[in-house]
Amino acid sequence: SMKYSCSCLVFYWGVTGTYESLSTHNFVISSDYDANLRSIFDGSEIRQPSIYLHIPSQTEPDMAPAGQSAFYALLPISELGTAQYEWNEQTVKLYRDKVLDALSALPELEHLRENIVMERMFTPEDFEREFHAYRGATFGLQPTLRQSNHWRPQAKAKHCEGLYFTGSSTHPGAGVPIVMQSGKICAEELMRDEEGTL
Structure with a gap:
């Protein structure tokens, strides 16, 4: 009977190049933020996501080899009990493409896809399995x-x-x-x- 928070799809990327015009913390807010939130909590496909991009190597250069950057891209997404889709390769590809499309619109990131040299990701299923987050809800119960x-x-x-x-x-x-x-x-x-x- 309790309501759970959203989950997250997280990408960890090693990226060729340094990106001086970007901050350590970057936000891409959906152009239809209300629809974005509705989709997260009703489990439907997110059409225009909001994304948090953290680039720790901006302030800690040792986080990546010389001439490269460390990226952490987080997409808030439905937890497993609400999601109206299965987590499979097709779903991961769909949301990976949406994240990359949105980030590629940022200054200096037009060629992000080609510059990714390492990738690791966490899906809601990974949060459930590896961190015992019930239904993959990364923030636990909703703070209602x-x-x-x-x-x-x-x-x-x-x-x-x-x-x-x-x-x-x-x-x-x-x-x-x-x-x-x-x-x-x-x-x-x-x-x-x-x-x-x-």
């Missing part, structure tokens, strides 16, 4: 009012002694610093129950 604060799953199970929870879908929520706080809250609950024996 009815799924926040005391309505969000807490660190200690109410009806099962000795069962504790931590992570992005538990109180206080998603994001690395907040998930670390979740771990701290969980550890405190456990130590309180064990009366300091840990």
